[in-house]
Amino acid sequence: MTKTPQTVLVANRGEIALRIIRACRYLGLRVVCAHSEADRDAPYLKAADQSICVGPSAAGKSYLNIPALLAAAKTCGADMVHPGYGFLAESAEFADAVAAAGLQFIGPSGDVMRMMGDKVSAKRAMIASSVPCVPGPDSTLPEDPETIATIADEIGYPVIIKAAGGGGGRGMRVVESADDLIEAAMLTRQEAGRFFGQSDIYMEKFLGKPRHVEIQIIADSHGNAIWLGDRDCSMQRRHQKVVEEAPAPGIDRTLIAEIGERCAASCREIGYVGAGTFEFLYEDGQFFFIEMNTRVQVEHPVTEMVTGLDIVAMQIDVARGKALTLTQDDVHSTGHSIECRINAEDPTSFTPSAGTITSLHLPGGPGVRVDTHATAGMTISPFYDSMIGKVITYGKTRGEAIARARSALAEMQVEGVLTNIPLHRQIMDETEFCAGGVSIHHMEHWLKTRE
Numbered sequence: 033m034t035k036t037p038q039t040v041l042v043a044n045r046g047e048i049a050l051r052i053i054r055a056c057r058y059l060g061l062r063v064v065c066a067h068s069e070a071d072r073d074a075p076y077l078k079a080a081d082q083s084i085c086v087g088p089s090a091a092g093k094s095y096l097n098i099p100a101l102l103a104a105a106k107t108c109g110a111d112m113v114h115p116g117y118g119f120l121a122e123s124a125e126f127a128d129a130v131a132a133a134g135l136q137f138i139g140p141s142g143d144v145m146r147m148m149g150d151k152v153s154a155k156r157a158m159i160a161s162s163v164p165c166v167p168g169p170d171s172t173l174p175e176d177p178e179t180i181a182t183i184a185d186e187i188g189y190p191v192i193i194k195a196a197g198g199g200g201g202r203g204m205r206v207v208e209s210a211d212d213l214i215e216a217a218m219l220t221r222q223e224a225g226r227f228f229g230q231s232d233i234y235m236e237k238f239l240g241k242p243r244h245v246e247i248q249i250i251a252d253s254h255g256n257a258i259w260l261g262d263r264d265c266s267m268q269r270r271h272q273k274v275v276e277e278a279p280a281p282g283i284d285r286t287l288i289a290e291i292g293e294r295c296a297a298s299c300r301e302i303g304y305v306g307a308g309t310f311e312f313l314y315e316d317g318q319f320f321f322i323e324m325n326t327r328v329q330v331e332h333p334v335t336e337m338v339t340g341l342d343i344v345a346m347q348i349d350v351a352r353g354k355a356l357t358l359t360q361d362d363v364h365s366t367g368h369s370i371e372c373r374i375n376a377e378d379p380t381s382f383t384p385s386a387g388t389i390t391s392l393h394l395p396g397g398p399g400v401r402v403d404t405h406a407t408a409g410m411t412i413s414p415f416y417d418s419m420i421g422k423v424i425t426y427g428k429t430r431g432e433a434i435a436r437a438r439s440a441l442a443e444m445q446v447e448g449v450l451t452n453i454p455l456h457r458q459i460m461d462e463t464e465f466c467a468g469g470v471s472i473h474h475m476e477h478w479l480k481t482r483e
């Protein structure tokens with residue numbers, strides 16, 4: 033008797049939904065993709081075995097609607113739920129609800145997500161596992177102005193005040209001197225309460241010109257955890273990543289390996305299961321932990337390109353109880369990979385551009401991978417994120433990866449909506465990006481100075 037294949041419900045949309053569908057098919061699993069009314073006719077749904085409507089176009093009523101997603105999982109006979117990124121991917125409540133319904137959430141437990149979702153408790157866990165953190169206390173700030181001032185003096189200005197429950201680059205404030213400290217603390221506390229439902233704030237040293245460097249990890253439910261390399265995501269605009277690459281250029285590999293090992297050890301200590309990313313600021317040869325993402329990230333393909341691994345398939349395998357088949361010694365990174373996030377937006381003003389894609393030509397050739405759900409005739413809905421895909425290139429060297437990105441971006445044509453492809457073409461020719469190792473402020477600075 034043949035065993036019924038397990039079924040995965042994809043609780044997401046767009047390019048990541050298609051990426052998950054591909055991994056499920058590769059693993060021989062049945063896959064059902066949830067969709068909203070706006071996405072009803074999206075062609076990527078046909079790649080799944082089944083698709084199921086979970087509600088109206090507004091994400092709050094569909095992709096963020098826990099009861100509707102659980103009902104869909106039940107209707108289609110799902111055993112597992114993949115949350116993708118964004119939407120409910122880092123909702124401990126969703127992870128708990130999936131588990132309570134007797135299904136497997138593809139990600140860590142709700143408790144681990146809760147610990148990592150609170151930046152103060154995450155920092156405390158990292159300090160306990162000897163992962164280096166930004167200087168500053170591993171506790172929330174008290175109300176008392178004098179104590180706040182003493183903490184800032186001990187850290188040394190400039191400092192940054194952040195919401196413990198913050199995310200998406202919101203709820204933080206840089207303070208240059210004692211004059212502005214108390215008001216900044218008060219405003220950040222108010223914002224934290226308003227945006228994140230809890231008013232806890234904390235303080236740490238503000239680093240002047242750091243790079244954003246992160247470590248990809250994967251851990252199984254048998255106590256094994258390995259790190260799969262590093263990525264540099266310093267090319268950001270308004271704290272949103274625009275270009276990512278692997279590995280991070282110009283950083284001592286021994287130091288990266290040391291940090292990678294600590295991240296993997298930390299996963300073993302906290303009982304982490306799944307794929308995850310430890311995000312660091314890197315400055316003057318030192319790493320400082322800022323936060324952990326408990327999900328697959330947009331930029332995971334650059335790691336896949338240099339390691340030859342399928343992170344989403346590994347993520348599904350560890351969620352269904354399989355042990356990792358690789359040890360740390362089996363993970364090798366060769367060459368270089370670059371990812372350009374393609375957004376449907378005005379390349380100058382950055383305002384989202386909704387509409388119908390009238391014609392689409394995707395690039396190809398050696399070392400070029402395009403992860404997208406976009407097709408000609410598809411309508412880009414104003415309801416969701418403007419990212420319509422990713423152009424990922426590989427080269428034996430960083431220069432070769434950039435050369436392939438240039439040629440891929442020159443070839444790619446999207447008509448009907450505006451995209452940031454012209455911006456990416458400029459970035460691939462920009463002197464400092466091409467030299468490698470820019471800080472997180474470089475892109476905004478360059479945007480201001482370019483003609």
Ligand code: ADP
Nearest residue numbers: 166192198199200201202237238239322323472
């Ligand atoms: P979020 O969860 O909102 O993305 P993070 O803690 O990851 O918040 O920080 C987002 C960005 O803010 C970082 O990528 C970095 O650009 C900046 N940042 C955060 N903490 C610091 C710090 N201590 N010093 C300098 N920049 C910081």
